[in-house]
Amino acid sequence: MTVDLTKLMRPHLAGDVQTYDSMDPPEVLAQQYGVAPEDVIKLNGNENPYGYSPKVRDAVANAPLQHYPDPMQRRMRDALSDYTGLGPEHIILGAGSDELIHLVFQMFVAPGDKILDFDPTFGMYNFCARVAGATIEMVPRDELFEIDLDAARSAIDDRTKIIFVATPNNPTGNLASDDQIAGLLDTGRVVVVDEAYFEFCGETSASMIAEHDNLVILRTMSKWAGLAGLRIGYGMMSEDLVRRIFDIKPPYNINVAAEAALLASLEDAPALQENVQLIVDERERLTSLLNELPGVTCWPSSGNYVLCQFAPGRAPELYQGLARKGIFVRFFNTDRLRDCFRAAIGTPEQTDALVDALRELV
Numbered sequence: 001m002t003v004d005l006t007k008l009m010r011p012h013l014a015g016d017v018q019t020y021d022s023m024d025p026p027e028v029l030a031q032q033y034g035v036a037p038e039d040v041i042k043l044n045g046n047e048n049p050y051g052y053s054p055k056v057r058d059a060v061a062n063a064p065l066q067h068y069p070d071p072m073q074r075r076m077r078d079a080l081s082d083y084t085g086l087g088p089e090h091i092i093l094g095a096g097s098d099e100l101i102h103l104v105f106q107m108f109v110a111p112g113d114k115i116l117d118f119d120p121t122f123g124m125y126n127f128c129a130r131v132a133g134a135t136i137e138m139v140p141r142d143e144l145f146e147i148d149l150d151a152a153r154s155a156i157d158d159r160t161k162i163i164f165v166a167t168p169n170n171p172t173g174n175l176a177s178d179d180q181i182a183g184l185l186d187t188g189r190v191v192v193v194d195e196a197y198f199e200f201c202g203e204t205s206a207s208m209i210a211e212h213d214n215l216v217i218l219r220t221m222s223k224w225a226g227l228a229g230l231r232i233g234y235g236m237m238s239e240d241l242v243r244r245i246f247d248i249k250p251p252y253n254i255n256v257a258a259e260a261a262l263l264a265s266l267e268d269a270p271a272l273q274e275n276v277q278l279i280v281d282e283r284e285r286l287t288s289l290l291n292e293l294p295g296v297t298c299w300p301s302s303g304n305y306v307l308c309q310f311a312p313g314r315a316p317e318l319y320q321g322l323a324r325k326g327i328f329v330r331f332f333n334t335d336r337l338r339d340c341f342r343a344a345i346g347t348p349e350q351t352d353a354l355v356d357a358l359r360e361l362v
């Protein structure tokens with residue numbers, strides 16, 4: 001039987017949905033550009049070049065994979081409570097902070113509702129909004145990539161439900177100030193402050209949760225703890241909102257291996273922090289090396305990546321040139337970022353390879 005399934009679909013998903021611009025794995029990139037997989041330098045995903053804690057391997061090997069995980073995430077919430085200083089009743093975990101972004105949409109956004117996004121920023125908010133059938137109000141950041149609070153206030157209307165702020169912002173690397181976040185919270189909308197890169201800057205709005213029921217802070221184990229492949233993130237928010245999101249989340253969303261990995265990583269946090277420090281030091285070294293190259297501006301960053309800007313029109317060609325040498329960075333084909341790419345901070349050897357390659361190409 002032939003059925004026109006589009007007639008049964010939610011109307012906003014029946015046409016072409018502009019999907020998330022995701023990354024291909026290293027072996028696929030290697031094949032596309034004719035380089036050996038072992039020569040690939042992968043700097044396109046803001047991943048951790050030092051990988052995960054050695055304690056994770058044993059923990060995952062011994063995890064009780066035959067059982068379903070704890071739907072209430074008790075042990076992880078207790079461990080994260082020690083790590084963050086917030087009570088476990090303020091914490092909920094997702095399969096990556098990506099899943100929590102989806103859950104926040106499910107909780108608050110109906111088709112036709114509106115979200116506010118500060119362009120340029122992480123593409124996931126925008127993507128989830130399209131999937132939810134929401135309208136996206138893109139408020140441009142200023143020439144220094146700062147949030148324009150007045151523009152945000154005037155873009156808000158009755159249908160605006162959520163405002164997203166990544167801090168440090170991906171891909172521009174700059175932080176939102178406490179005043180900017182307080183100003184957004186005063187609008188009475190849900191404000192999602194995405195602190196995916198918290199460990200690389202130490203700046204957080206966590207202390208504002210006690211006073212603001214509309215604040216949702218997101219964090220991840222993907223970056224500082226090197227667990228991107230296991231998909232573990234967490235949210236911090238009011239106790240009431242945690243309870244409500246628990247009620248709608250897939251019950252077993254954090255798998256047993258991910259739980260074991262998170263607990264082992266938090267036990268080994270001091271060692272992982274040493275790697276974070278290496279990355280922060282390397283970020284400063286890469287920034288100055290890039291700024292010495294003719295025609296290159298490297299924006300200061302508080303994350304584990306930097307945004308590099310080139311003379312108009314050159315970025316796509318430089319991206320291709322690097323890729324042919326096996327070095328993969330992130331190019332964004334958007335109006336605001338057309339002359340830029342973002343490079344994750346790698347090991348000192350990877351920094352040298354990137355800078356040498358760029359020196360040749362520019």
Ligand SMILES: Cc1ncc(COP(=O)(O)O)c(C=O)c1O
Nearest residue numbers: 096097098122170196220222233
């Ligand atoms: C700002 C920001 N938030 C969230 C994420 C996704 O984190 P996760 O791996 O926990 O889904 C990223 C990943 O690059 C990011 O840059």
